[in-house]
Structures are given as structure tokens and as C-alpha cells.
Amino acid sequence: MPQLNAVPLSWYLMLSAILFTLGVAGFLFRRNIITVFMSIELMLNAVNLSFVAFSHHLRQVDGQIFTFFVMVVAAAEAAVGLAIILTVFKNRRTLSIDEVSSLKN
Amino acid sequence: MDLILFAFFATIAVACGISLVVQKHPIGSALSLIGVMGSLAVIYLLLGAEFIAAVQLIVYAGAIMVLFVFVIMLLNAGEETATGRSWPTRLLGIPLLAVFLGLLAYLLQRMSPSMGTVTFGAFNTGAREIGRSLFSKYLLPFEVTSVLVLIAILGAIVLARKEID
Numbered sequence: 001m002p003q004l005n006a007v008p009l010s011w012y013l014m015l016s017a018i019l020f021t022l023g024v025a026g027f028l029f030r031r032n033i034i035t036v037f038m039s040i041e042l043m044l045n046a047v048n049l050s051f052v053a054f055s056h057h058l059r060q061v062d063g064q065i066f067t068f069f070v071m072v073v074a075a076a077e078a079a080v081g082l083a084i085i086l087t088v089f090k091n092r093r094t095l096s097i098d099e100v101s102s103l104k105n
Numbered sequence: 106m107d108l109i110l111f112a113f114f115a116t117i118a119v120a121c122g123i124s125l126v127v128q129k130h131p132i133g134s135a136l137s138l139i140g141v142m143g144s145l146a147v148i149y150l151l152l153g154a155e156f157i158a159a160v161q162l163i164v165y166a167g168a169i170m171v172l173f174v175f176v177i178m179l180l181n182a183g184e185e186t187a188t189g190r191s192w193p194t195r196l197l198g199i200p201l202l203a204v205f206l207g208l209l210a211y212l213l214q215r216m217s218p219s220m221g222t223v224t225f226g227a228f229n230t231g232a233r234e235i236g237r238s239l240f241s242k243y244l245l246p247f248e249v250t251s252v253l254v255l256i257a258i259l260g261a262i263v264l265a266r267k268e269i270d
Contacts, residue, residue, distance in 0.1 A: 005107045006224050010217035012152070015115045017209040019141065021202055022122040026134075028198050032185040034131045034177060038138050041169070042125060045145055048161075056152045056228050057220060061238045064157050064230060068239070071164050072250050076257030078169045082176045083264035089180050096186065 012053040019046035033088070033095050037081055044074050107225050111151060114144040129184045131177050135170060142166040153229040 023046060026039030048067045055063025088100060121140035128134045142165045149158035239247055 006222035007107050007111045007151070008217060008222050009220040010213045011111065011115075012148070012223065013213050014210060015118065015148070017206060017213065018119055019122050021206045021209075022119075022126055024205070025198075025202055026126040028194060028202075029126065030185070032131055032182065034173065034180075034182060035125075035128075035134045035185070038125065038131075038134050038173065041165075042122060042138060042141060045142060045165070048157075049145060049148065052149055052152050052154045052157060053223070055154065055230075056223055059228050061230050061234050062242075064154050064235060065238055065243050067154075067157050068160065068235070069246065069250060071160060072254060075164060075169055076254055078172055079257050079261040080264065082172055083261040085176060086180070086265050095180065095182055 009053055009057050013050060016046045016049040016053070019043075019049070031096050031098055033085055033097050033100075036097060037078075037085070041074060041078070044070055107151060107223075111148065114147045114151075118144040118148070131182045131185070132174070135173050135177060138173075139166050139170050142170070151225055152223060153226065155229065156232045156235045 020043050023039045023041075023043035026042065027036055030036055030039065048070055051063040051067045051070070055061065055067075085095075089095060092100060094100070118141050121137040121144070124137040125134045125141065128137060142161060146158045146161040146166070149161060
């Protein structure tokens with residue numbers, strides 16, 4: 001039985017693993033291109049949680065710096081990705097990733 | 106107290122994550138993602154990462170999600186139409202994900218005795234420590250990041266602009 005004011009580190013990592021798996025599930029099963037993109041953001045968040053948890057465990061600030069960089073890259077990715085989605089919608093009039101298949105075969 | 110706060114916000118995060126995957130409408134998924142990000146910010150505070158918690162709320166839950174909601178409204182995205190998926194996805198998707206999660210849980214269980222516990226207040230880092238590290242040890246990556254953001258701005262403008270005839 002853990003003490004009431006000490007949470008095991010593995011619980012944080014487990015939460016991170018669960019969120020990452022949910023992100024993978026959304027990426028695989030959803031067909032709306034915006035939702036797929038949001039699932040990628042969920043996976044990035046899950047990894048950020050691991051970084052911060054290990055930063056606390058090792059008593060070093062480097063993990064949080066990496067989280068900061070991941071956030072910056074995620075912001076850049078969101079801007080460019082959403083611009084690409086706008087362009088795809090302008091040309092195809094659809095948001096379903098099944099119908100955007102020019103590169104297939 | 107730590108345990109109660111962690112359990113409460115971890116439950117919210119997982120519930121919002123499940124809601125993100127099962128919602129049919131993209132705006133529901135976006136709101137669920139905001140819920141996940143907000144509860145993760147509280148969990149960062151529990152881990153003593155004050156600056157990261159603030160940035161999580163401002164950049165992720167604020168800026169990025171506003172961008173998402175704008176695009177959903179701009180494109181008038183409706184409910185997604187269920188299309189026939191390929192049979193490997195339908196058949197193997199859920200079991201493989203369960204195996205993946207089980208593997209991660211097993212590894213964490215193996216590692217957990219050596220990892221110890223997290224107590225609130227044992228290691229607090231505010232903007233001062235982050236800034237000192239960011240502008241000394243990680244100065245070059247920081248500058249490269251600023252170039253990356255500049256390229257992203259230019260790319261977004263080029264991709265989303267109207268064609269001028």
C-alpha cells in the first residue's frame with residue numbers, strides 16, 4: 001500500500017503508456033484527417049509526460065527542456081499540417097483519408 | 106493528497122483520451138483533447154514542472170487547439186462516414202494494441218522497484234532553471250528551433266495562400 005503523498009513513478013509512466021496507446025488507436029481506426037492529426041498530438045503529449053516524469057526522477061532539468069522542444073516542434077507541425085489539410089480539402093473537397101489515395105499503387 | 110490528485114486527473118486524462126478516439130464528430134475529439142491537455146498540465150505541476158505546466162496550457166491547450174478548432178469550423182467538418190476498412194485492421198488492430206500496452210505494462214512492472222516514488226515539492230523547477238539551461242547548455246538547439254519555426258510560418262503561408270492569377 002503506497003503512502004498517500006508519494007505516487008510511484010511507474011504510475012506516471014503507465015499513464016503515459018495508456019495515453020500513447022489511445023493515440024495509436026485513434027491514428028489507426030479513425031478516418032477523418034483532422035482526428036488522425038489530433039491523435040498524433042495525443043501521442044506527443046504522452047511522450048512529454050514520460051520526459052517530465054524522468055526529469056523529476058533524475059533530478060535534472062534536461063527532460064523538461066526536451067519537452068519544451070517537443071512542444072515547439074508540435075506547434076510548427078500543427079501549423080504546416082493544418083495548411084496541408086486546407087490545401088487537400090481545397091483540391092479534393094473531402095476530409096476522409098480513404099479518398100486521398102493518389103500515391104497508392 | 107498527491108495520490109488523490111494524481112488518480113483524479115489521470116482518470117480525467119484517460120477518459121478524455123478514450124472520448125477522443127470514439128467521438129464521431131471532430132469538434133468532440135478536439136474538446137476531448139483539450140481535456141487531456143488540461144489534466145496533463147495539473148500532472149506536470151504534481152511533478153514540480155511549473156514552467157512546463159504553464160507552457161502546456163498556453164501553447165498546447167491555447168494556441169494549437171485554437172488552430173485545430175478554427176480549421177474544423179473553416180472546413181465545416183461533419184461527422185465522419187464509416188468506410189469499409191481493410192480486414193487486417195479490423196481483425197488485428199485491437200489485439201495488437203492490447204499486446205503493445207501489455208508489453209509496456211510488463212516492462213514498467215519489471216522496472217518499477219528501482220524507480221522509487223514522486224513526492225510533490227521534492228524537485229521544483231520554475232522558469233529560472235529552465236531558462237538558465239536553455240540559454241547555456243542548449244543554446245544551439247534553441248536557435249535551430251527558432252529557424253524551424255520561421256520555416257514553418259513560411260510553409261504554412263505558402264501552402265494556405267490563395268492562388269493569384
